[in-house]
Amino acid sequence: xxxxxxxxxxxxxxxxxxxxxxCVAIIADLILKERNQNVAYVVIAGLVITTIFVLxxxxxxxxxxxxxxxxxxxxxxxxxxxxxxxxxxxxxxxxCRELDANKKRIGEYYMLIVAMMLxxxxxxxxxxxxxxxxxxxxxxxASYILAGYxxxxxxxAEASLKYVIYGAVSSGMLIYGVSILYGIxxxxxxxxxxxxxxxxxxxxxxxxxxxILIIAGFGYKVTVAPFHFWSPxxxxxxxITITAxxxxxxxxxxxxxxxxxxxxxxxxxxxxxxxxxxxxVEGFQWNIILAVMAVLTMTLGNLVAIWQNNIKRLLAYSSIxxxxxxxxxxxxxxxxxxxxxxxxxxxxxFMNFGAFYIAMLISNKLDTEDIEDYKGLGYRAPLVCVAMxxxxxxxxGIPPTAGFIAKxxxxxxxxxxxxxxxxxxxxxxxxxxxxxxxxxxxNMFLIEPEGDTSKIEFSLSSKILVFALxxxxxxxxxxFRDIVDLAQASVKMFGL
Amino acid sequence: xxxxYYPIFLMLGIAVLFSVVMLKASTLFGPKRPTDEKYTxxxxxxxxxxxARDRFSVKFYMVGVLFILFDIELVFLFPYAVNFYExxxxxxxxxxxxxxxxxxxFIYEWKKGALEWD
Amino acid sequence: xxxxxxxxxxxxxxxxxxxxxxxxxxxIIYSAFALMFTFFGVAALYxxxxxxxxxxxxxxxxxxxxxxxxxxxxxxxTKVFSVEMKTGTLNLLPATLFTAIIAGMLIFVFSxxxxxxxxxxxxxxxxxxxxxxxxxxxxxxxxVAGVLLLVAMIGAVMMAARxxxxxxxx
Numbered sequence: 001x002x003x004x005x006x007x008x009x010x011x012x013x014x015x016x017x018x019x020x021x022x023c024v025a026i027i028a029d030l031i032l033k034e035r036n037q038n039v040a041y042v043v044i045a046g047l048v049i050t051t052i053f054v055l056x057x058x059x060x061x062x063x064x065x066x067x068x069x070x071x072x073x074x075x076x077x078x079x080x081x082x083x084x085x086x087x088x089x090x091x092x093x094x095x096c097r098e099l100d101a102n103k104k105r106i107g108e109y110y111m112l113i114v115a116m117m118l119x120x121x122x123x124x125x126x127x128x129x130x131x132x133x134x135x136x137x138x139x140x141x142a143s144y145i146l147a148g149y150x151x152x153x154x155x156x157a158e159a160s161l162k163y164v165i166y167g168a169v170s171s172g173m174l175i176y177g178v179s180i181l182y183g184i185x186x187x188x189x190x191x192x193x194x195x196x197x198x199x200x201x202x203x204x205x206x207x208x209x210x211x212i213l214i215i216a217g218f219g220y221k222v223t224v225a226p227f228h229f230w231s232p233x234x235x236x237x238x239x240i241t242i243t244a245x246x247x248x249x250x251x252x253x254x255x256x257x258x259x260x261x262x263x264x265x266x267x268x269x270x271x272x273x274x275x276x277x278x279x280x281v282e283g284f285q286w287n288i289i290l291a292v293m294a295v296l297t298m299t300l301g302n303l304v305a306i307w308q309n310n311i312k313r314l315l316a317y318s319s320i321x322x323x324x325x326x327x328x329x330x331x332x333x334x335x336x337x338x339x340x341x342x343x344x345x346x347x348x349x350f351m352n353f354g355a356f357y358i359a360m361l362i363s364n365k366l367d368t369e370d371i372e373d374y375k376g377l378g379y380r381a382p383l384v385c386v387a388m389x390x391x392x393x394x395x396x397g398i399p400p401t402a403g404f405i406a407k408x409x410x411x412x413x414x415x416x417x418x419x420x421x422x423x424x425x426x427x428x429x430x431x432x433x434x435x436x437x438x439x440x441x442x443n444m445f446l447i448e449p450e451g452d453t454s455k456i457e458f459s460l461s462s463k464i465l466v467f468a469l470x471x472x473x474x475x476x477x478x479x480f481r482d483i484v485d486l487a488q489a490s491v492k493m494f495g496l
Numbered sequence: 497x498x499x500x501y502y503p504i505f506l507m508l509g510i511a512v513l514f515s516v517v518m519l520k521a522s523t524l525f526g527p528k529r530p531t532d533e534k535y536t537x538x539x540x541x542x543x544x545x546x547x548a549r550d551r552f553s554v555k556f557y558m559v560g561v562l563f564i565l566f567d568i569e570l571v572f573l574f575p576y577a578v579n580f581y582e583x584x585x586x587x588x589x590x591x592x593x594x595x596x597x598x599x600x601x602f603i604y605e606w607k608k609g610a611l612e613w614d
Numbered sequence: 615x616x617x618x619x620x621x622x623x624x625x626x627x628x629x630x631x632x633x634x635x636x637x638x639x640x641x642i643i644y645s646a647f648a649l650m651f652t653f654f655g656v657a658a659l660y661x662x663x664x665x666x667x668x669x670x671x672x673x674x675x676x677x678x679x680x681x682x683x684x685x686x687x688x689x690x691x692t693k694v695f696s697v698e699m700k701t702g703t704l705n706l707l708p709a710t711l712f713t714a715i716i717a718g719m720l721i722f723v724f725s726x727x728x729x730x731x732x733x734x735x736x737x738x739x740x741x742x743x744x745x746x747x748x749x750x751x752x753x754x755x756x757x758v759a760g761v762l763l764l765v766a767m768i769g770a771v772m773m774a775a776r777x778x779x780x781x782x783x784x
Contacts (some may be wrong), residue, residue, distance in 0.1 A: 557683070560633070565677035575745030575748055604771070
């Protein structure tokens with residue numbers, strides 16, 4: 001046993017590096033009394049080491065810690081996405097003025113970001129329901145605290161409280177569903193669950209109950225309707241850096257866990273005839289439920305986003321809508337669908353972070369999150385506003401941007417699986433989304449500035465960060481072959 | 497195994513019975529000769545200041561939260577402790593990794609002054 | 615009725631009954647104290663299921679810790695003793711219907727399902743087995759739980775410390 005554990009540790013280095021980073025960050029915060037971003041540098045160093053360890057795991061397909069965690073291309077892909085988003089968030093946070101008001105406890109802020117990342121890293125690899133739940137809780141608890149980071153601001157406290165209460169309810173539902181699933185199958189690891197389900201010796205009604213409860217728990221994490229209702233308030237109240245992190249990284253980790261759980265637990269290996277298409281075991285057609293949820297999510301997200309005046313709230317609803325699009329990839333039960341989901345996350349990372357970052361820069365300078373205050377900004381800060389326009393075009397899914405490629409592959413995967421109605425609804429939704437993205441665009445460029453018309457200057461490092469997000473957004477829209485190949489190669493999970 | 501719990505159930509029953517009987521007995525059979533002095537909160541002590549139903553300081557809550565966290569830590573240590581000899585050096589190292597993580601948290605609290613009352 | 619069944623029904627009634635008091639009592643302090651009996655009843659049910667370690671944990675953590683914390687939380691709140699709690703009067707009909715449907719569904723599921731049960735036998739104390747598993751098969755969940763506790767500590771200190779500047783200067 002001890003040898004197995006030592007062997008496992010050598011394949012668990014990224015997570016261990018994050019844990020050590022967390023501990024070092026705490027100690028550094030205690031030793032380095034001056035609060036000038038010292039902890040941020042510790043975290044960046046830790047993230048670099050973590051990323052190196054993740055990159056060394058490419059190509060492995062192993063299971064470690066007595067089948068608790070899988071190290072496979074699927075997990076590694078998501079870990080890279082998470083690590084990249086972690087870097088961006090730390091850089092954003094160092095620039096964010098909203099956080100300056102609480103400079104005294106900025107150390108804790110970075111510690112909790114690391115803790116959240118650790119939870120998400122374990123989420124994407126976990127193959128045991130027990131560990132999945134623990135990892136989900138780890139990342140959730142860290143994000144509850146972060147959502148209320150600017151404690152004195154009323155919205156932030158409200159966000160944190162709502163987040164905790166809804167989070168507790170949905171994690172209770174998740175664990176209840178898991179316990180029923182355990183009662184049917186007698187296994188907590190998803191391969192054991194699958195083996196028990198394939199015998200067909202269970203009552204379908206209990207499985208349905210367990211499945212719905214588990215969907216509710218996961219759905220909360222990835223903000224799909226009808227479990228999305230917490231997110232607009234939380235996204236609006238939390239510091240904007242945390243909002244961006246929740247909208248991208250937290251969602252990616254939640255989807256990764258959801259994909260692994262549903263694919264591995266419910267796959268019927270006896271019916272694997274065509275490559276890349278799989279069937280689910282009799283008794284619980286979870287993909288129909290998810291299809292309904294996807295339609296609800298994208299329609300609701302887009303329709304409500306039209307009426308928003310607060311940029312954070314608008315981006316929150318837009319990210320709900322995007323969760324709906326992404327969910328389609330899981331509904332169709334093909335590897336192509338999952339590959340396109342993974343591709344979508346890469347593109348979504350750059351374009352969504354871009355939109356959030358520019359909203360943050362404008363809020364830093366003008367102290368406003370109201371879209372009406374964006375009027376004429378195109379003349380006052382041309383570079384930033386052009387970048388914003390590109391991100392918005394990409395979020396809508398218009399060529400030649402990354403968002404188009406992401407949507408193209410996703411819609412293609414759904415069509416080739418024969419779900420035409422779903423694609424039609426998604427296409428209509430894309431048109432609706434154009435409406436509110438264009439509104440920001442119109443306010444920035446087509447309306448003359450009123451009052452103050454002075455130019456707004458941004459620091460060099462802010463501009464570099466904008467370019468770091470802008471270049472991939474355009475680049476992946478033009479040259480996408482390699483990233484598509486990578487996503488398709490990374491679909492492989494352990495044991496399948 | 498369940499037989500070993502019978503004394504506990506028995507003790508619970510006796511405890512409930514005893515407290516109910518004692519309270520009832522004193523109200524039923526005890527002499528009642530009330531005076532104003534007897535109705536004060538502290539019959540032979542100081543005058544009470546303010547109300548008992550006052551707001552608590554948030555510090556109590558803080559101590560409560562930290563207590564629970566260390567309580568849970570203890571729950572993890574207990575099964576290890578009863579197996580101390582069987583698990584050997586390996587178990588010792590494992591439990592110390594767990595403890596080291598908690599220890600960092602403890603140092604953090606201490607240094608931040610969360611354990612100080614004022 | 616054998617003694618086992620007697621104890622089971624006794625504690626089941628205690629648990630459910632005190633849970634009703636928790637929900638329907640208009641005085642939040644009464645609710646908090648009724649919760650103690652709920653937790654206690656659940657601990658006794660664990661004992662009847664041969665989960666002795668879980669039962670002790672339930673007593674230690676829930677009755678000994680979380681309940682005290684809840685009562686602290688109640689006492690932190692201003693004028694909580696005089697405020698009438700709104701219980702059961704809000705959306706009474708839809709809530710009752712919804713609860714009844716869910717309860718009915720769950721009861722049906724639980725009674726109709728062919729559960730994966732372990733053979734009925736006398737079990738030894740579980741704490742040795744749990745200890746061995748925690749440092750072997752379940753070593754990773756235990757360490758993750760350790761990190762979770764650490765994060766909770768940081769969060770507690772961050773959230774509960776009212777005057778942060780004063781704390782820092784110490």
